[in-house]
Amino acid sequence: MSQNINKRLNISLSILLLTAFGISGLAQGQGQSQGNGQGGMGMGGNQPQDMQTIHALFGDHQKISRTVKNIANGLEAVTESDDPKVQALIKEHTWAMKVRLKNHQPIRQWDPLFAALFQHADKIKLEVTNTAKGVKVLETSTDPYVVKLIQSHAASISEHVKEGMSSMHKRHELPDAAPKAEAKFLGKGDGVMTCPVTGEPVDKNISAEINGRTVYFCCANCRDTVVKNPELYLKPNSAEVTMNVLKLQTEIGAGKDKQVELLFEGAQRKIQQITLRNRAVLAAHKAAEPITIQCIAGKGVIRISEKGETIELRPGVLLTLEPNVMHEVEALPAVSILLTRFTEK
Numbered sequence: 001m002s003q004n005i006n007k008r009l010n011i012s013l014s015i016l017l018l019t020a021f022g023i024s025g026l027a028q029g030q031g032q033s034q035g036n037g038q039g040g041m042g043m044g045g046n047q048p049q050d051m052q053t054i055h056a057l058f059g060d061h062q063k064i065s066r067t068v069k070n071i072a073n074g075l076e077a078v079t080e081s082d083d084p085k086v087q088a089l090i091k092e093h094t095w096a097m098k099v100r101l102k103n104h105q106p107i108r109q110w111d112p113l114f115a116a117l118f119q120h121a122d123k124i125k126l127e128v129t130n131t132a133k134g135v136k137v138l139e140t141s142t143d144p145y146v147v148k149l150i151q152s153h154a155a156s157i158s159e160h161v162k163e164g165m166s167s168m169h170k171r172h173e174l175p176d177a178a179p180k181a182e183a184k185f186l187g188k189g190d191g192v193m194t195c196p197v198t199g200e201p202v203d204k205n206i207s208a209e210i211n212g213r214t215v216y217f218c219c220a221n222c223r224d225t226v227v228k229n230p231e232l233y234l235k236p237n238s239a240e241v242t243m244n245v246l247k248l249q250t251e252i253g254a255g256k257d258k259q260v261e262l263l264f265e266g267a268q269r270k271i272q273q274i275t276l277r278n279r280a281v282l283a284a285h286k287a288a289e290p291i292t293i294q295c296i297a298g299k300g301v302i303r304i305s306e307k308g309e310t311i312e313l314r315p316g317v318l319l320t321l322e323p324n325v326m327h328e329v330e331a332l333p334a335v336s337i338l339l340t341r342f343t344e345k
């Protein structure tokens with residue numbers, strides 16, 4: 001009975017870790033083992049094995065000591081432990097990661113720093129030497145930007161060693177000197193059903209308004225990451241994003257007398273929800289483009305002054321207006337309308 005529970009726990013844990021680390025190439029099952037000739041430690045890029053080793057390293061993080069010295073073209077790092085079991089884990093992990101880099105088998109791709117690291121794998125030279133208690137690493141590059149990347153990555157490992165499992169989900173931004181052109185699109189989900197960062201199902205309670213659309217995320221961390229660098233995770237406009245769910249308010253709650261919310265802005269149309277309260281009036285004005293107006297809630301009127309026409313606005317009323325037609329909208333006493341401007345003829 002308890003064995004079964006353990007088995008189930010192990011399976012759930014494995015799934016959790018696979019997702020969290022973003023380990024790729026599961027289907028490849030490649031025999032990529034590469035003898036390290038360094039005391040028979042585990043080798044190569046066996047994914048479940050890599051995952052277990054990383055998990056064990058997190059678990060034993062307090063038994064690990066690590067020093068990193070940045071040098072002009074990279075870094076020297078020594079990572080060790082007094083516990084023979086942890087020494088073995090450190091060696092196994094480091095050699096396995098060396099193979100991953102060499103074979104372009106990325107890991108943790110939702111984290112911008114790790115994504116960039118594997119993108120530049122060919123420019124990284126990682127020399128690993130086993131010490132009595134762990135590993136010594138000399139990691140260098142001839143590309144100044146890649147030097148920054150590997151130094152940032154080494155710092156992130158030190159952070160893992162210091163903080164253990166609590167740092168597992170932390171994302172690492174790219175170092176400052178990242179040239180714009182290097183920034184690669186990292187988006188995984190559509191921001192409606194799946195998180196733009198991880199591709200996991202979204203939590204509808206976690207959202208942000210970005211470029212005129214509501215984007216949903218799996219967690220607050222992902223939201224903060226995308227708000228900082230939307231272009232890395234969200235496709236620019238409707239040409240690529242085929243559907244957006246807009247944040248339409250179907251009831252008039254409390255608020256300002258005149259409230260304008262931008263719900264969507266694309267290459268060919270702009271959609272706004274305008275709510276007028278307390279008999280507010282949108283004074284006579286005209287739009288250069290064709291528009292449609294749909295009443296969503298409340299009551300009001302729209303007047304086309306030139307023609308002396310008045311149309312009552314109540315939920316469900318939908319009307320079109322040609323360009324340059326002067327019109328005025330009045331709330332009786334409150335009305336909410338959806339305005340669509342077609343910006344391309």
Ligand code: HEM
Nearest residue numbers: 021054057058061077079094097108137153154157160161
């Ligand atoms: C307590 C946790 C960890 C320890 C002690 C550890 C240790 C190490 C060491 C010693 C290296 C060699 C490079 C260096 O020393 O700077 C290394 C490289 C690497 N580690 Fe870890 N690691 C940990 C967690 C992780 C995690 C969570 C991941 C990703 C899921 C990861 C992915 C990598 C990769 C991709 C490399 C090779 C790239 C490079 O060195 O630039 N490590 N790790």
